[in-house]
Amino acid sequence: MKPVHEEMRTIDKQINLKWLLTGALLSSIGMSFIWPLTSVYLHDRLGISLTTVGVVLLFNSLASILGSYIGGTLYDKRNPYHLIIIGVSVATATLFTLIFYHGWPIFGILLFVNGLASGWNLTIVNSIGTSIKSLDARYVFNMLYFAQNLGVVIGTSIVGFVYSISITLLFVIATGLFGLFELVVIMTYKPAANVRRQSGSGGRVTQNHPALPKVNTIILTTFFVSLLIIWTMYQQWVSNLSVYMTSLYIPLKNYSFLWTINAGLIVLIQLIINWIARHHENLIGQILFGIAMITSSFIILIFAKTYPLFVGAMIVLTIGEATTFPTIPALVNSLTPIETKGRYQGLINAWSSAGRALGPLFGGIIIETWSYTSLFIIASLAISLTLILITLLWSVSQHRITFYH
Template identity: 25%
Template sequence: MRGWLRNTAGGLPGTYWYLWSGMLINRVGAFAMLIMSVYLTDERGASASLAGLVVGGYGLGGIAGTLLGGVLADHWGRRATLLWSHTAAAALMAALAFAHHLPLIAVLTVALGLVHSMPMPAFVAAIVDVVPANRRSRAFNLQFWSFNLGMAAAGLLAGLLAQVSYLALFLADAGATVITAVVIAWKVPETFRRGGGLAQNRGGLITALTDRTYLVFVGLTFLLAALSTQTSTIMPLAMRADGLSPAAYGTVVAISAALIVVGQLFVPPLIDGRRKHTVLATALGLIGIGFGALAFADHLAVYLLAAIIWTVGSMLAAPPNAEVNAELSPEELRGRYQSVFNLTFPAAAFLTPALGGLSLDHLGSWHWIIVGSIGLVAAAGHLLTGPARDREAARRALVTRQLERIAG
């Protein structure tokens, strides 16, 4: 057991663990957006399509916030970006708790999407800053585990608090965000080495946006994000249409997250030594099959079985996906590259509910057949493009090492 723990979590710097703790605390308190679509339909009288558009505004704000967060992480630094974005997020979430009119809720949701998306490029850039390359797969595996450990708690608490008080739900979310900011202010130093990158890597955000190898990978990650976002945007509406309660939705989310909490730490031995694109293709195939199975779901048991299938796929996908992202990101533009990568998630958060709500209203169970097919397309994309991407990542690493030896 001691050896397993050492191989799973050993050798990581203290700063990483404070970042990890901040993400965990924030995720445990992330109730609101998990159940926002249900809140809008049940409490504010919005239709499924209107609720999808309002929740989609969260993703729209997140697109700008992700790019802004990456740029600020390379200018202000990782620590300042994390502090200010979490402080603003807590204030906006508290304001949302007392908002009653749909137009105001929509505006606050867009603003919340902006500040909620700003920290992630800084978080990931800071992790890559402080964790050596040979330990990053382990660090990202633990990061994904932390995220879902928080989701397991958040899913259960969201369902319970929604039945008691939506006001308490929003205020608890704001409080967790404040605690995260305190942890960062207290224990996380600045990790960005200003001027530490190579001069050849300077070029601003446009460099990341014109890197073809990176953009193909980002596009495949967008498909993964579009699938994953179904659980917090469209699936609650489908379960509600099947007569299932918010507590049932919370159970599905919690079971999925609990499976990751139990099993994620055993993933590294399964994928070590295997080619990253093969693991990613397998993972996306499983995720597609899991969501496609929802076309036949009308009871909680079927939702739970489908969730187990796509959760296994998510568990396999997380470490290699984050590792490839780190391998393709040059040091001096790391924040910007992370912002482009993380752009996939708010973009999916916008398009998935906006299009998914309409799709569910008009296509019914065929919506899930389409979603499952997207997963299979993404799996094929990794098989086709992965070998060339792996060679390019190896080439960039070799060039970086050679230039650093010359500079040193």
């Protein structure tokens, strides 16, 4: 295995983080114009059954998984600049087509294509983030996470208003946002191609990828499975908690306000984490703390019958997600050599997308078979097991782990 200093390569010019964040923000706003209203539009406007809607959403998630994996794999072999242009172009073309053709079944087909492009673009953007050597990886991924969440806040806050005016206008604005994203990519992302020059020439990486140490492989696999479990449980907040709260006679607007709290706290927490990152570096400690907080949020839900307890659970959940989700890509980055960074960043998004796809179905089965309380207990236990497994595995193997820069 090569020493750490031999893994460090000189990059003549790096992509500016502000442009990477701008792209992530525009993409997130644009996508937030689509996913929140997919079910409502298909069911209420097009008269599609909820079962069919579920199938459409499942295939959209599967497309995102596929796009993430393919994008990450190609990142390690091809020119990232060309890859991001392809991904954004496909997304823009899909949204442009939706302006004129948004009936059934073309909407479902285009949603699948958009899912492919979404997974592809997210992975390529995150992978390009690994090439910014002038900044701490934790800071880069924290800021990407912040930009993506800010986009969700902006998009979801106005999508309902635009939808009430015209579904066509919704697609026009989304297309315009991705058109801006493409313009930013063409004008500012070209330095991303430099990372390929570190490992090969002519825009390709040599096929002799260094073998990843066995310990690193085991830890990475553990992280991926943990992401699957955590995201499966996290989706209960998105998909099933609203029904549970309304069954307790808590207004739906109060449930929506929980996500306003979530968005505001993420902004604050990211500022705090970035400050901590300048003085302390303990990625695994940060991840374990975050997973413990996510577990605690579900423990609170077991006993939650009044709105203040749901608010408390959301605060704890937000601290956990803002601490964990952007830190895992940073740690995975340090556990993988430059030749395979794209592949493993893609796997992060793929396993996370798989959890998001399985979440609603898993929760529905548990609720119908037992109860909401049973769901929260199972979620608490499952996430606790990932916390214990990661802690034990890291404690036993930390001295044999190979770190890369």
